[in-house]
Amino acid sequence: MESQKVTFCNEISLMMFGFGDSHKPNPETVRLVESIVLKQLRTIVQEALKYSDNKNLKGKELVFLMRHDKHKMRRFVQYLKNKQLKASLQSMNSSVIEVDKDPKPKGELMKFIEYIDETGEFTDFSEVDEVKQSRLLRADRISQALDEKRYLEFCKARAVSFCSRDITSRNSEKLRQWIDPRKEVNFHSNAMVVLAYLAYQTVAEITDYALLVRMEGKCGADPLNHLYGSYYTSTMFNGDYRIGASGTTNLDYSRVYSGQPPISVNEIKEVMRRVHSPQAGKLTFGGKLPETHFLFAL
Template identity: 90%
Template sequence: MESQKITFCNEISLMMFGFGDSHKPNPETVRLVEGIVLKQLRTIVQEALKYSDGKNLKGKELVFLMRHNKHKMRRFVQYLKNKQMKAALQSMNSTVIEIDKDPKPKGELMKFIEYIDETGEFTDFSEIDEVKQARVLRADRISQVLDEKRTSPQEIQRS
C-alpha cells in the first residue's frame, strides 16, 4: 500500500482567496506557496531543535525563537489570552462572566514568556502594533479602491 502525501493546497487556496486572490488560484502558484511555507517550517523546526533536548520539540523552543520580535510575542500572548478566555467560556455553567479578571493567561508557555520577558514588553498591550496597523491601513485603502470601482457610473448602468 502506497502512503499518501499530505498536502495543504486546499487550505492555501482558501487563504490566498481570503487575501485577495481569485476564487480558484492557479494550482502551480498554490504548490509554489506550499513549497515555500514547508521550507520555512522546516527551517524553523530545525532551528528550534537546537534549543530542545533533541527528542521532543515543545512550545518553549518556538517561543524562544520569537523572543526578539516583541510584536510577534504580543500577538502570541494575545492568542493565549483569547484561547484561555474561550476555554473559560465553554466550561462555564453560569451566564455571568467576569471579563479580564486575570488578563494574563496562565499556563506553561505563559510562565515561560514571563520568565524571559525582562522588560514586560511582551505583555504590555498599551503600545500600538505598527505592523498590524500598517496591514489594516493597506487593507482599508484596497477596500476603498474596490468600493470606488464598484460604484462607478459604468457599474451603476449595468445593474
Template identity: 90%
Template sequence: MDSQKTTFCNEISLMMFGFGDSHKPNPETVRLVESIVLKQLRMIVQEALKYSDGKNLKGKELVFLMRHNKHKMRRFFQYLKNKQLKQQLQSLNSGVIEIDRDPIPKNELMKFIEYIDETGEFTDLSEVDEVKQSRMLRADRISQALDEKRYLEFCKARATSFCSRDITARNSEKLRQWIDPKKEINFSTNAMVVLSYLGYQTVAEITDYALLVRMEGKCGSDPLNHLYGNYYTSTMFNGDYRIGASGNNPDYSRVYSGQPPISVNEIKEVMRRIHCPQAGKLNFGGKLPDTHYLFAL
C-alpha cells in the first residue's frame, strides 16, 4: 500500500458529520483535520515509545499516557466495557448456551487500567460524563431535523471510526500504514485498538471546539450570551432553537439545513487557542509540555 495514497478523509468527513458538522463537510477542512489527527497520533506514539523498548508498542503504553485525565480514562474504560458487552451478546446470539461456561474475561487493557487505578477514579463510572452527554444531546437535536434517508446517513456517520466496528487485519494495516509508513514500529493488536480510539476522540474534540468557536463568534459583545446551554447544542440551535426556548414545535430542519460546513479558519482558530492559551493558565511560568495540546489525552 502506497503511503501517499493512505488517507482517512472519507472516514473523517463522516465522523465530522456525525459529531455535528454539515452533511457535506468542507473537503479542505477535512484534509486539515486529517493532518492534525495524523500529527497528534504520531506524537502520541513517540511519547508512548518512551515507556517501551523503543520499537515494540503495546496498548498499555498508550493507555498510560491518559493517566493524567481521569475523565478521558473513564470514557475509554467505558468504551472497553461496551466492547466486552458486545462480545457477550454475540455469544448469546450464537444460539449455543453452556451452563458451566465462564464469563468472558476482562480485556487486558481493562486489567491494566484497574492496576494503575490507585484511587478508583479511573473505573468509577457513576459520575455523569458531561462531554459525552453533550455530544449525544447534539446528535439527538440533529436527528430531529432529518428525513428518513438523511437520518440513515447520519446513523452511518455516527458508526464510522478509524477501525470500522472492530479491528481487523485489513483496517488495522491501513491505520498502521497511515501512522508508520516506513514500518519502523511493531504495533500490537491492542495498540491499534487504542490508537483507533484516540484518533476518533481527536476528531470529536476538534469538531466540538470548532463549533464552540463559531458559537462564540455569534455571541457578539454580550459576555453572558453563551450561558443558555449553547455548548450542548452547538451553534446550530442558537436563538429560538436553544434548549428551553419558547415554542412547542421548533423547526429543527430549517436550523440544520442552514448550517454551513466548518471552515478551515475555524479549525485554525481552534489550534491557535490550543497552542497559545489565554493568560491565567496555571503553568507557574514553566514551559508547557509538547503534549499539552494533544486532544485525546
C-alpha cells in the first residue's frame, strides 16, 4: 500500500539524536514514535477540519488549535519570523543585514495570529521560554562532550525536520501522503507548513518526556535527586557527570559520552501512559477529557 511506503523513520531517528537521544536511536523506538506522531497529526487534522468546510484545510485552522498555549504559540511565531528572515536574506543581492529592521512576517498565518491575539501575549517574547531554554542548554552540554566528527553529525541531526527546512512540492507531497494517503483532504500550502512544524514539535516533546522518565528512574528514593542538572539530563550522561553531582564545576566533558542505551520502547510507552492518565487535581468535573489533551504539539 502507498501509506506503507511513506515513512519518516530516518528523519525521526536523526531528530531524536538532535534532541538528546543516543547517536543511534533504537529502530523499534523510532517506529513507535513515528506511529504516535502520525496518529496525533491525523487527530489534529480532524480537529482542525471542524473549523473549515470539512474538506479544505488551511493553516489558520491548525493555528487556531494552538491558541490555548501561549508558549507554544510564541515558539511558532518565532518559527515564522525565522522563516521570513531567511527568505528575506535569500532575496537580497548583498550581505548587508538591517539589524534594526523588524523581520516579523506579515503573511496569512501571522496576520491571523495577530487577529486572534487580543492581549498581545502571542508576540510577547519578554518571558523566558523554559522548555526551549532547557533544550538549548541540553544541546550545548551534549556538544561539549562530542569529538569533532560526532559534533558535525549532531549539528546535521539538529537541522533535520519534516520539511527539510523549507516546504517544497516534493517533500510537501511526501508529508501529505504520510498523513492522508487516501487524499481525502485538500491541504493548503500553509497547512503543510504548520503540520510539518507540529510534527517536529511532537517528536521534540516525546523525547523530552522520555528523558525525564529515565531521569526519574535513576533518582532513587530521594524525590529531589533528579533536580540536579535536570536541564542537561540526556541518555549520553550518567549520574557522575551531572552538574552538582560531585560538587565540582570542572567536569571532564571528554568522558561524558558513555554510549548509554538509547531511549527504549518501554520508556516511550511510559510517557504515553502518563499523558493519557488523568492528572491529580485536574478539574474535569467528572466529564470526559477532551480528545486534544494528549496532543503534544498543542
